[in-house]
Amino acid sequence: MKNAELFERAKAHIPSGVNSPVRAFGKVGGTPRFIREAKGPYLVDAEGKRYIDHVLSWGPMILGHSHPEVVEAVSRQAGRGMSFGAPTELEVEMAERLCAAVPSMDKVRLVNSGTEATMSAVRLARAFTSRDLVVKFEGCYHGHVDSLLAKAGSGALTFGVPDTSGVPGAIASTTAVLPYNDAEALRTFMAAHGSRVAAVIVEPVAGNMNVVLPREGFLESLREITREHGALLIFDEVITGFRFRYGGYQDMEGIRPDLTCLGKIIGGGMPVGAFGGRADIMSLLAPEGPVYQAGTLAGNPLAVTAGLATLTILKRENPYPALDRSLAGLAAGMEESARDAGIALKVNRLGSMAGLFFSEGPVETFEQVMACDAQKYARFFHLMLDQGVYLAPSPFEAMFVSAAHTPDVLDAVATAARTCMARLSQKA
Numbered sequence: 001m002k003n004a005e006l007f008e009r010a011k012a013h014i015p016s017g018v019n020s021p022v023r024a025f026g027k028v029g030g031t032p033r034f035i036r037e038a039k040g041p042y043l044v045d046a047e048g049k050r051y052i053d054h055v056l057s058w059g060p061m062i063l064g065h066s067h068p069e070v071v072e073a074v075s076r077q078a079g080r081g082m083s084f085g086a087p088t089e090l091e092v093e094m095a096e097r098l099c100a101a102v103p104s105m106d107k108v109r110l111v112n113s114g115t116e117a118t119m120s121a122v123r124l125a126r127a128f129t130s131r132d133l134v135v136k137f138e139g140c141y142h143g144h145v146d147s148l149l150a151k152a153g154s155g156a157l158t159f160g161v162p163d164t165s166g167v168p169g170a171i172a173s174t175t176a177v178l179p180y181n182d183a184e185a186l187r188t189f190m191a192a193h194g195s196r197v198a199a200v201i202v203e204p205v206a207g208n209m210n211v212v213l214p215r216e217g218f219l220e221s222l223r224e225i226t227r228e229h230g231a232l233l234i235f236d237e238v239i240t241g242f243r244f245r246y247g248g249y250q251d252m253e254g255i256r257p258d259l260t261c262l263g264k265i266i267g268g269g270m271p272v273g274a275f276g277g278r279a280d281i282m283s284l285l286a287p288e289g290p291v292y293q294a295g296t297l298a299g300n301p302l303a304v305t306a307g308l309a310t311l312t313i314l315k316r317e318n319p320y321p322a323l324d325r326s327l328a329g330l331a332a333g334m335e336e337s338a339r340d341a342g343i344a345l346k347v348n349r350l351g352s353m354a355g356l357f358f359s360e361g362p363v364e365t366f367e368q369v370m371a372c373d374a375q376k377y378a379r380f381f382h383l384m385l386d387q388g389v390y391l392a393p394s395p396f397e398a399m400f401v402s403a404a405h406t407p408d409v410l411d412a413v414a415t416a417a418r419t420c421m422a423r424l425s426q427k428a
């Protein structure tokens with residue numbers, strides 16, 4: 001079946017034809033590609049067309065698709081049983097490795113998604129502090145947790161309003177939404193309300209307003225301000241965990257959050273999330289403590305096997321320096337092609353994660369992200385798709401490279417980008 005036919009068929013029984021909104025191509029238009037298989041840096045769609053993949057399942061596939069060692073490990077485990085609803089040595093091994101790699105995590109609980117990780121971490125923080133309020137930052141996304149689907153209220157309103165239908169105002173109003181990269185705004189807010197704040201949750205490198213890097217001192221300020229007011233600091237490292245190094249981004253900045261959320265890469269493409277941190281906080285979790293949190297498939301052997309195999313390879317091969325060089329080179333090539341075509345392109349990059357912004361100036365705040373040319377991004381997306389390069393179908397999502405993006409693959413992307421930038425300037 002062709003992509004368009006599959007999309008129509010999908011819509012008959014799946015809302016909007018997709019199981020997660022961003023996949024519907026709503027931000028870029030056109031027909032989503034229904035992927036049949038993937039190998040290394042490549043996706044192959046239902047029409048047999050091959051694409052170089054820079055979405056990589058929104059982060060997890062840092063080794064590339066269908067890594068033989070991961071596939072072999074998962075296949076072997078499947079034959080031993082896929083889920084028992086009972087503890088396994090695999091989960092113990094995973095917990096030991098995560099706590100060794102992320103020193104701020106004394107203890108960790110495995111769950112099935114990033115959303116479950118952040119939802120559980122927030123509940124735990126509220127219990128530990130006996131406080132209700134949570135602070136998040138505009139442009140950061142922490143999964144579809146009711147209390148975190150809040151947006152900044154209008155000027156006068158200090159507390160959040162629902163960012164989606166279905167969340168009661170009373171829930172959204174327990175969340176304050178402040179500007180990312182503005183420590184003074186947090187300092188001012190906490191001076192007035194800090195005694196009621198359970199936690200501040202942040203993506204240490206923002207990846208959901210496309211990529212916005214933390215300004216110098218921003219994260220350190222969050223650590224200092226939360227400690228001053230007895231609030232917990234939660235790092236949502238669902239994207240950044242094991243993305244830049246074998247561990248958390250937090251240790252690149254020497255910051256110890258109280259709780260950390262993980263996901264994506266630690267599952268190697270299978271549904272795994274995790275939240276962990278200080279033992280005194282984690283000890284509140286049921287059954288030893290009063291905070292209930294549970295999951296039928298939490299830590300299930302098949303998903304944990306995919307995660308363990310991925311972490312084994314990352315630890316053994318340390319692909320991080322090469323990943324950094326790969327995307328550095330590609331980003332430089334894209335910026336040069338844009339310049340040559342008279343197109344304003346800003347690339348925010350850290351290691352193997354980058355954000356493409358059609359903007360003249362710096363992009364360090366949500367406001368600056370929103371001022372970028374999203375239409376131009378959509379045109380660039382489709383021009384690149386026609387060239388066989390699959391970027392994020394949204395101007396608010398990152399691009400990634402994997403260890404499978406070899407120099408010849410990256411050269412092909414750079415060449416495609418040069419062609420597309422030239423066409424973009426003609427279309428302008």
Ligand code: KE4
Pocket residue numbers: 020021022023058112113114115116118141142143144203207208236237238239263264273397
């Ligand atoms: P999941 O529940 O989708 O596994 O994780 C939620 C989540 C939590 N925290 C961060 C920083 C995240 O980026 C995410 C999910 N990321 C998006 C894309 N950036 C997932 C893609 C989608 O929603 O389909």
